[in-house]
Amino acid sequence: MAARQPFTDTDTADEAVRTTCDDASTCKRFATSKGYWKDPYIQYFVRSVGERKAPEINRGYYARVQGMNHLLDAFIRKAECDCQVINLGAGLDTTFWRLKDQNLMPRKFFEVDFPTIVARKIHNIKTKPPLSKPIIETHSTDSLLLDAHSLDSDRYCIVGADLRDISSLDEKLKKFQLNPELPTLLLSECVLVYMTPSQSSNLVHWAAETFHTAMFINYEQKERFLKTSWENADALDMMTIYSMLPQEDVARIERLEFLDEKELLQQLLQHYSICWATKDKLNLGKTTLCFRYT
């Protein structure tokens, strides 16, 4: 949960950033093992449940995952799946498989992370049939591009790239048929905080310039989201989002583990937010491109 300071541009610093991928996945693995939400695929990336995490951390991840999923699913539904998703700094995220199981697959789902993280992810996919089968099932030809640093199928693409190098990122994504004309949902879950403000600004700016109908969803500390070239931007802190989640489910997860100090959770959640920015040339509709449970 804890966000770290941006690192300077050295190999050691980049290695430290890459380890945050394991932090996020092990926390999600633990929370799902406790029943906070279901994720049958994360076990193939993180085998062991690992050390116990404090209840406020588990609740924080619950709010983060539910909040991000809610906005993502609303966008895909609004576009009737005729859209693409780009998860920036995806790490070992399992959203592709969840969307496939829920019949909510966009036309193509892209992920970007450092090449070494991508290599690990691809290795797991190659060696674990529950991960590879859905990719093969959604692919129309026999040949599927799969090498150490990239995977490209009809519906799922994983690209190894540095998000701070915009021209190479743009070139790689276009090589794998990124389509600027499609409604596009960009996600960054705890990623921009590891870059300098000017690097994250360049990335957000690139997204605004590249797509005419798009939404950018960003999870992290409130003050970091930049409105560069987006028509609308909004943010809600995670305490507010927690209070807006379906309260039956919140009551269910609150019974999973006893939390003595409610204030601790409140303080923690108030530090983080989900921000989203939109551009809506195709008129998908702003009302549904916001955080609202109906």
Ligand SMILES: C[S@@+](CC[C@H](N)C(=O)[O-])C[C@H]1O[C@@H](n2cnc3c(N)ncnc32)[C@H](O)[C@@H]1O
């Ligand atoms: C805290 S993890 C979050 C992973 C995933 N989004 C999640 O929430 O489970 C941050 C991820 O961003 C990736 N990342 C950070 N800076 C990056 C950069 N400049 N280029 C590519 N990936 C980067 C890291 O490698 C890591 O996988």
